[in-house]
Amino acid sequence: MKCKKVKQKLGAYLDGELKKRERELIEEHLKKCADCRQKLTLFSQLSKTLKKWKEVGYSDEFEANLWQRISLEKEKKGSFRNIFWQAEQILLPVGIAIILIAGVIFLNEFLNENLFPQTSNLEEEYFASSALNSFQDISPDSLSDVYIDLISEGESQ
Amino acid sequence: MKEKFKNTSDVQLMLNFKEGDISSFEELIKRYKKSVINIIYRFLGDRDEAENLALEVFLRVYKSVKKYRARAKFTTWLYKIAVNLSLSELKKKRKHFSISLNTPIIKDKGGFRELIDDVADPSPPPEKILEEKERNFLIKKAISLLPPGQRMAVILRIYEELSYKEISKILDCSVKSVESKLYRARTNLKKKLQSYFEIES
Numbered sequence: 001m002k003c004k005k006v007k008q009k010l011g012a013y014l015d016g017e018l019k020k021r022e023r024e025l026i027e028e029h030l031k032k033c034a035d036c037r038q039k040l041t042l043f044s045q046l047s048k049t050l051k052k053w054k055e056v057g058y059s060d061e062f063e064a065n066l067w068q069r070i071s072l073e074k075e076k077k078g079s080f081r082n083i084f085w086q087a088e089q090i091l092l093p094v095g096i097a098i099i100l101i102a103g104v105i106f107l108n109e110f111l112n113e114n115l116f117p118q119t120s121n122l123e124e125e126y127f128a129s130s131a132l133n134s135f136q137d138i139s140p141d142s143l144s145d146v147y148i149d150l151i152s153e154g155e156s157q
Numbered sequence: 158m159k160e161k162f163k164n165t166s167d168v169q170l171m172l173n174f175k176e177g178d179i180s181s182f183e184e185l186i187k188r189y190k191k192s193v194i195n196i197i198y199r200f201l202g203d204r205d206e207a208e209n210l211a212l213e214v215f216l217r218v219y220k221s222v223k224k225y226r227a228r229a230k231f232t233t234w235l236y237k238i239a240v241n242l243s244l245s246e247l248k249k250k251r252k253h254f255s256i257s258l259n260t261p262i263i264k265d266k267g268g269f270r271e272l273i274d275d276v277a278d279p280s281p282p283p284e285k286i287l288e289e290k291e292r293n294f295l296i297k298k299a300i301s302l303l304p305p306g307q308r309m310a311v312i313l314r315i316y317e318e319l320s321y322k323e324i325s326k327i328l329d330c331s332v333k334s335v336e337s338k339l340y341r342a343r344t345n346l347k348k349k350l351q352s353y354f355e356i357e358s
């Protein structure tokens with residue numbers, strides 16, 4: 001192993017993070033190389049020095065502050081849910097109404113375009129084939145009667 | 158009462174909490190508030206800010222308990238939340254104070270109080286206070302000058318004594334990358350602190 005490679009591994013060596021084979025190679029090299037030994041000493045001194053940076057404590061109110069924050073969060077969430085619930089009370093009926101109206105309009109359009117052209121053709125045929133007087137027999141709202149009349153007339157012809 | 162959870166694992170506490178046992182959550186806070194505060198403190202440099210952000214960490218634990226699955230070690234999950242919040246806090250600061258990026262200044266409102274809190278001896282001699290204060294300041298400054306990835310790797314390795322594997326999971330990178338971050342960090346820190354620890358030893 002070359003010095004450069006060894007030096008790069010010295011941290012992991014100190015941290016006990018090397019596999020057995022790698023560790024042995026490093027140790028072999030260290031026996032022969034004063035330069036790398038020196039670097040290992042520096043790294044280990046560095047770790048010791050770094051560890052002297054004292055940790056900070058926590059305030060006695062840590063838990064109390066946390067519970068306060070949790071309840072604040074719940075309130076926020078609660079009020080949000082409330083707004084949503086209120087909105088739902090208004091939006092739901094309005095939504096249903098819109099869907100119903102749109103549905104009626106669509107159905108109307110659909111019937112006009114797809115059903116009535118046919119019927120109007122049939123009606124024309126009917127009017128053409130039969131005398132106008134038979135129109136008098138049909139009440140304006142009984143379209144089915146027209147069909148029945150038309151069919152029976154067609155059959156009889 | 159306090160010994161109640163002595164033999165209960167973190168994951169078990171979390172599962173108990175998921176079932177509605179608040180005292181299990183309180184036990185987890187007790188176990189890890191110090192670590193969480195100190196990881197953030199060493200990364201950002203301000204004690205009060207660290208405590209405030211640590212509250213946010215535990216609030217997130219509280220909020221996400223319903224989704225919690227015992228897939229990883231609890232601390233991996235917990236520290237990941239702490240690390241991510243610290244990183245986003247750093248990004249926010251950089252946006253606001255981009256001028257100070259090249260000359261990082263250690264801001265430490267509670268410096269003296271911190272020092273008083275930290276010294277174990279209730280009435281240390283004044284020269285000891287000064288020594289401690291100087292050393293803490295030097296280490297803190299050297300670490301604050303590291304790029305964020307190296308800085309966090311050092312904090313998790315040196316102060317939390319986590320394995321490279323656990324660090325890699327927390328930082329979302331490979332074990333190789335942790336190794337190289339730590340190597341670069343040590344090289345940087347050695348340059349900054351060598352004159353100091355050579356005198357010491």
Ligand SMILES: [Zn+2]
Nearest residue numbers: 003033035036
């Ligand atoms: Zn060598």
